Amino acid sequence: MCGIVGYVGHSTGQVNIEHKALDVVLEGLRRLEYRGYDSAGIAVVADGAIESRKKSGKLSNLIGELEGNPLPESMTGIGHTRWATHGGPTDQNAHPHLSDGGKLALIHNGIIENFAELKLELLNEGVTFISETDTEVAAALLGHIYRNQLGGDNSNGGLTKAMQLACQRLEGAFTLLAVHADQPDVVVAARRNSPLVVGLGEGENFLGSDVSGFIDYTRRAVELGQDQIVTITADSVEITDFFGAPAEGKEYHVDWDPASAEKGGYPSFMEKEIHDQPDAVAQTLLGRSDLEGKLTLDEMRIDPELLKHINKIIVLACGTSAYAGQVAKYAIERWCRIATEVELSHEFRYRDPIVDENTLVVSISQSGETMDTLMAVRYAKEQGAKTISICNTNGSTIPRESDAVLYTHAGPEIAVASTKAFLAQITAAYLLGLYLAQLRGNMFQGEIKDVLADLGKIPAKIQEILDHEDRIKDLGVEMANAKSVLFLGRHVGFPVAMEGALKLKELAYIHAEGFAAGELKHGPIALIEEGQPVFVIVPSPRGRDSLHAKVVSNIQEVRARGAKTIVIAEEGDEAVKAYAEHVFYIPPTPTLLAPLLSTVPLQIFALALASAKGYDVDQPRNLAKSVTVE
Ligand code: F6R
DSSP: OOEEEEEEEOOTTSSSOOOOHHHHHHHHHHHHGGGOOSEEEEEEEETTEEEEEEEESSHHHHHHHHHHSOOOOOSEEEEEEEOOSSSOSOTTTSSOEEETTTTEEEEEEEEETTHHHHHHHHHHTTOOOOSSOHHHHHHHHHHHIIIIISTTOGGGTHHHHHHHHHHHHOOEEEEEEEEETTEEEEEEEEEESSOOEEEEOSSEEEEESSGGGTTTTOSEEEEOOTTEEEEEOSSOEEEEETTSOBOOOEEEEOOOOGGGGSOTTSSSHHHHHHHTHHHHHHHHHTTSBOTTOOBOOTTOOSOHHHHHTOOEEEEEEOHHHHHHHHHHHHHHHHHHOOEEEEEEHHHHTTSOOOOOTTEEEEEEESSSOOHHHHHHHHHHHHTTOEEEEEESSTTOHHHHHSSEEEEOOOOOOOSSSOSHHHHHHHHHHHHHHHHHHHHHTOSOHHHHHHHHHHHHHHHHHHHHHHHTTHHHHHHHHHTTTOSEEEEEEOTTHHHHHHHHHHHHHHHHOOEEEEEEGGGGGGTGGGGOOTTOEEEEEOOOTTSSSSHHHHHHHHHHHHHHTTOEEEEEEETTOGGGGGGOSEEEEEOOOOGGGTHHHHHHHHHHHHHHHHHHTTOOSSSOTTOOSSOOOO
16 A cells, blocks of 8 residues: 655765655655555655654645755655555654654554554553554564664664564564664665565665656666565665575566656546557557467466366456456356356455365456455465466566466556556456467367457557547536446446446546446346436447347336436447437447457546546545555
């Protein structure tokens, strides 16, 4: 959830770099603000003291505070942008939290589960607290160990040693970053079940919750392992475990460029990311098959023999990623004839699921850090399942802990509401389905080649929809005062309906529900009254079965009860016109691939409606991009 940045550079004059801690940390926080925006804070070490500023609300409030009350120049700093867990989003609960008489500053992402017990212990030692946060307890513990247990002795590891001892006492999930006035050239960090990456510079080093925290300065990153501590100075990066044993991180190159994390001229990241979608799908397909249509998924590190014996697939994901999984289920079952379940990660491990070595667990996560999904993957591994991660973020925890990974190449997704990652996830899951079908002989090579050819046409078709987005935007603006919107779909259109509803809920804060069109008559139809807007995702009339006719009947059912129907249908489908207030056509495509197109107008609609209401579409209330708590 929270965004974390750390920086150490050389004092001016020592090497030819001009970065200052404050600038680097603020830039990192700006890029990481999507992770949480309840408050922001920063601490620097200057002239043998810690100076910190923090402010509730968005980063702009902190920047305002810094203008009125500037920080001294410094080469060592840490910064935090918060998504509140313990304690409301107030100035006092904002990070950094100080201890050791104001000489130590600490920031934190995650939850310290044993904070109450530690707090009591520290209170008994005479420590006082001013916030309601678990973070302040971690800061106090670290300060107490540094001063009382180690005597403030920096010759014996100082802050690093104190961090090791503190982490041995902490339970839960955490990334911690700390600076101390007595060690002005050092930032010490720790991670357990929470993300942290190191950025390697020349005469400067960086820390970030993810690489966007330092992408303006370096592309060289180091992944930290579980339960590791890292101490950075301007010239060194030292990693240990929680007990002081030396450890190694894995260096990798970051292939995102900073420009792709910027808005590219669009008013919001979300709008840019909707327009990135042709490229996101194209990039995800790139280089994964040869001219004969033979798939070569290089990242698939699971022995193909094992994959041949899989008898069940369980897809684990949350939110939008789970809807991508639900879409993929239709294709995977059709192409591979393997029973496929899709389960919300947070429900999975609490129901005693039937999982064994013949189960393939496919997790889908844009961030690769969603705690619910990570825990579910770990559980599945313990039960002997093979695990594949479909993920958009290089080096994140879920792919690292999975047996294999299929990266989506959608580029950084900054807006909290997921758009391009969704289409890229469906694309990647389809590649996986086709790969399994190829491996197990469920499809002829020619059939696989045909599907790949159809997938290859999707980017241009998405672009066609985007080129005509004005009509759906206008409808969004026109409907800005809607109180409730329903979405109906059948087959692959059902998860698309739920995704359309989710986008509207999270961006425009209005009641929205997605239903299986056939389910309506079993209850939800009672919601329909005069003027109720209902979106209907209509399948292609060219399909082999009677899906189209069934959905057209469902439109008539709601219309007869006063609904205002808005239909997404295939170009040339004249039959729907008679029953729709508005029709939005998408280019013809095979039924299984249609979600890659029919989702796009729903994203644009939600964006336009929320923008018309004056809401911040990139940072909707109460949400955060990366949900790293359970
Ligand atoms: C909705 C949205 C969320 C995420 C969910 C999973 O627009 O973005 O529902 O899809 O929190 O996140 P990841 O994919 O990072 O695991």
